[in-house]
Amino acid sequence: MRLTVVGNPGNRRVTLFLAAVRAAGLPEPWTIPWHDVASGAPIRVGPGSLVRIDSPGEDAEVDRLLRGAPTAAEPGEIVGLAAWYRGLAAAVRRVESAAHAVGARLLSRPDDILTMFDKRACHVRLAAAGVPVPPALPPPPTYADLRATMRDVGWPSVFVKPAHGSSASGVVALATAAGRVRATTSVELVRPGRLFNSLRVREYRREDDIASIVDALAPHGLHVERWLPKAGLGGRVVDLRVVVIAGRPTHVVVRGSHAPMTNLHLGGERGDLAALRRAAGEASYGAALATCARVAACFPGCLHVGVDLMFSADWRRHRVAEVNTFGDLLPGLRDDNGRDTYGAEVDALLADRFQPTTLAGAPA
Amino acid sequence: MTINERLTTFAGLPVVDFEPGEGGEDREGGGPAEGPGQGDRAAVAWRVAENDFDESEDQASPKFLAKLEAFLAGPEASTATALVIGAWGYAAMNPAPLNEICAAASRLPALRHLFIGDMTYEECEVSWIKLGDVTPVLAAFPSLHTLRVRGGEDLEFHPVVHAELRELAFETGGLPTAIVEAVAESDLPRLRHLELWLGTDNYGGDVDADDLAPILSGARLPALTYLGLRDAEIADEVAAAVAGAPVVARLTTLDLSLGALSDVGATALLTGQPLTHLRRLDLHHHFLSEAMMARLRDELTPAGVEVDLSDRQEEEEWGRFISVAE
Numbered sequence: 147m148r149l150t151v152v153g154n155p156g157n158r159r160v161t162l163f164l165a166a167v168r169a170a171g172l173p174e175p176w177t178i179p180w181h182d183v184a185s186g187a188p189i190r191v192g193p194g195s196l197v198r199i200d201s202p203g204e205d206a207e208v209d210r211l212l213r214g215a216p217t218a219a220e221p222g223e224i225v226g227l228a229a230w231y232r233g234l235a236a237a238v239r240r241v242e243s244a245a246h247a248v249g250a251r252l253l254s255r256p257d258d259i260l261t262m263f264d265k266r267a268c269h270v271r272l273a274a275a276g277v278p279v280p281p282a283l284p285p286p287p288t289y290a291d292l293r294a295t296m297r298d299v300g301w302p303s304v305f306v307k308p309a310h311g312s313s314a315s316g317v318v319a320l321a322t323a324a325g326r327v328r329a330t331t332s333v334e335l336v337r338p339g340r341l342f343n344s345l346r347v348r349e350y351r352r353e354d355d356i357a358s359i360v361d362a363l364a365p366h367g368l369h370v371e372r373w374l375p376k377a378g379l380g381g382r383v384v385d386l387r388v389v390v391i392a393g394r395p396t397h398v399v400v401r402g403s404h405a406p407m408t409n410l411h412l413g414g415e416r417g418d419l420a421a422l423r424r425a426a427g428e429a430s431y432g433a434a435l436a437t438c439a440r441v442a443a444c445f446p447g448c449l450h451v452g453v454d455l456m457f458s459a460d461w462r463r464h465r466v467a468e469v470n471t472f473g474d475l476l477p478g479l480r481d482d483n484g485r486d487t488y489g490a491e492v493d494a495l496l497a498d499r500f501q502p503t504t505l506a507g508a509p510a
Numbered sequence: 511m512t513i514n515e516r517l518t519t520f521a522g523l524p525v526v527d528f529e530p531g532e533g534g535e536d537r538e539g540g541g542p543a544e545g546p547g548q549g550d551r552a553a554v555a556w557r558v559a560e561n562d563f564d565e566s567e568d569q570a571s572p573k574f575l576a577k578l579e580a581f582l583a584g585p586e587a588s589t590a591t592a593l594v595i596g597a598w599g600y601a602a603m604n605p606a607p608l609n610e611i612c613a614a615a616s617r618l619p620a621l622r623h624l625f626i627g628d629m630t631y632e633e634c635e636v637s638w639i640k641l642g643d644v645t646p647v648l649a650a651f652p653s654l655h656t657l658r659v660r661g662g663e664d665l666e667f668h669p670v671v672h673a674e675l676r677e678l679a680f681e682t683g684g685l686p687t688a689i690v691e692a693v694a695e696s697d698l699p700r701l702r703h704l705e706l707w708l709g710t711d712n713y714g715g716d717v718d719a720d721d722l723a724p725i726l727s728g729a730r731l732p733a734l735t736y737l738g739l740r741d742a743e744i745a746d747e748v749a750a751a752v753a754g755a756p757v758v759a760r761l762t763t764l765d766l767s768l769g770a771l772s773d774v775g776a777t778a779l780l781t782g783q784p785l786t787h788l789r790r791l792d793l794h795h796h797f798l799s800e801a802m803m804a805r806l807r808d809e810l811t812p813a814g815v816e817v818d819l820s821d822r823q824e825e826e827e828w829g830r831f832i833s834v835a836e
Contacts, residue, residue, distance in 0.1 A: 301563060321635070323603055326602070374561075375561060383630070405512075460527050
């Protein structure tokens with residue numbers, strides 16, 4: 147069994163995956179830099195290999211190429227999200243064609259990758275499969291439109307997310323009451339139309355600032371969900387990131403935060419899973435893991451998915467917040483067999499527990 | 511910084527959510543509920559909460575009121591010693607069910623501990639929680655030992671006489687001076703525990719250190735052993751006032767946690783009256799230097815004082831912050 151890895155060389159995602167492949171005694175994978183895929187340079191997929199597509203993130207030049215932009219974005223700048231998505235689509239299809247030409251098969255089906263990177267489409271797919279998700283609104287074109295719709299449906303609080311973002315980029319938790327509004331977000335509003343992602347979650351309480359932020363994000367395409375209060379543990383709001391590999395939830399991390407966004411780079415912390423299981427009760431926790439397996443089944447062309455799952459404030463219910471196609475970067479987290487996510491993925495491949503789909507869409 | 515968890519314990523008892531029957535409820539992705547058995551009913555603190563969007567501006571949401579009524583009509587109410595009132599609809603729009611709680615007194619004969627406003631930031635931020643005048647609650651429950659209130663919008667409290675109250679707490683993001691004055695003018699002969707979250711002026715707080723003088727004199731708080739002046743942006747000034755406060759000599763616990771206490775305030779404490787008689791000095795969530803933390807420990811720990819210096823904060827470029835400022 148041989149593998150090809152598409153990634154940013156030197157990025158720890160690639161380093162950790164290559165280490166897992168070596169540890170399993172497999173031959174060194176072919177590697178394709180994202181830069182080559184995105185720039186149109188020739189790419190070589192290993193003949194007959196299994197192809198892992200890892201994240202293009204954390205590289206300003208790759209980001210620029212995917213957006214088709216003349217200049218790189220400033221650090222943290224929120225720009226060209228829809229263009230980036232179109233670039234990603236073209237890039238993964240390019241990898242798919244190159245793989246097909248040499249009898250190689252992808253470990254993540256492009257259609258699945260692109261659905262996970264469109265929060266609206268992802269929500270539709272999950273809801274259609276009966277996976278519990280927060281209720282969503284049609285994408286609002288403006289802040290004023292959003293507020294009017296919230297009044298119509300009777301939702302005082304919503305999560306506003308760019309349709310094609312990741313890592314809480316551009317996410318706004320919006321709460322309203324009579325005559326009041328508050329946006330909690332890591333977005334930094336430099337001036338109307340100029341937004342940056344920062345590492346600090348802060349609040350905006352002036353409506354004109356909040357409108358500026360939402361109106362600047364709206365053209366990128368928005369996905370809006372009802373903001374339902376999440377469970378807390380140890381003084382922090384928590385959610386779970388569950389990595390499902392070959393249909394089985396294997397790695398679970400509790401992410402806790404003092405903010406409504408739990409991403410670890412925004413000051414979130416890994417929490418105590420045993421304490422969470424006690425708080426939720428085994429029935430509720432088990433039901434949540436079962437849901438994660440159902441989520442993975444919605445993306446049958448993917449060896450792994452990373453599911454973000456939230457419990458209700460009373461722990462009795464849960465809902466899926468997001469599904470991540472590059473959601474397996476959880477360094478140091480080991481499953482019951484002592485393997486990290488990458489080791490578990492290689493293991494699943496060696497044990498033949500995952501069937502990549504052929505180009506025609508059917509399992510191989 | 512925010513409140514992110516509902517209470518898991520209250521008055522020393524585990525908090526259990528009251529749910530009037532499992533049938534017909536939205537069970538979106540959940541598992542079966544696990545609750546206490548019949549015989550355990552008195553051993554828990556019941557929580558009645560319903561997080562629900564309702565636009566009533568003069569009462570709690572109908573769904574909440576129905577749940578409260580179901581609780582009061584059931585067997586749990588007559589033996590309940592502790593009750594937690596959580597979200598009563600959408601607390602930023604619906605006022606707290608204070609009238610209903612007062613009217614329920616005869617159906618809660620065993621009630622000794624009451625918490626009003628157990629909500630997280632995601633349910634309703636503290637300063638948006640609409641309360642109203644909580645004074646009648648004390649009149650309605652003359653046997654109450656504990657009253658804790660969280661919320662800031664429309665909060666009122668007037669001087670009261672209550673023979674049995676042991677613990678009184680106001681958790682806010684900004685406490686109005688009027689509340690402090692009313693507490694100071696109240697007659698609470700058995701009050702052991704007084705806790706005021708002072709907050710910031712951004713959220714309606716206008717207490718300054720001088721306003722605390724009547725409380726710090728201890729004149730009308732003969733039984734006080736715990737004093738908490740918490741979550742204070744003006745923590746340094748509070749510490750300076752506490753350093754010379756007569757009431758401190760009677761305390762077993764002094765709590766200045768969750769605030770913006772810096773070396774300035776800590777120095778005031780160390781150079782003021784002796785604190786070595788305290789069993790506990792709680793300063794968690796603070797901005798003290800390592801050196802100051804060491805000084806406090808060196809001076810107080812040998813005398814048997816438990817000093818809580820956990821949750822040390824770094825002052826960021828945007829300044830110091832209190833724990834609950836919302």
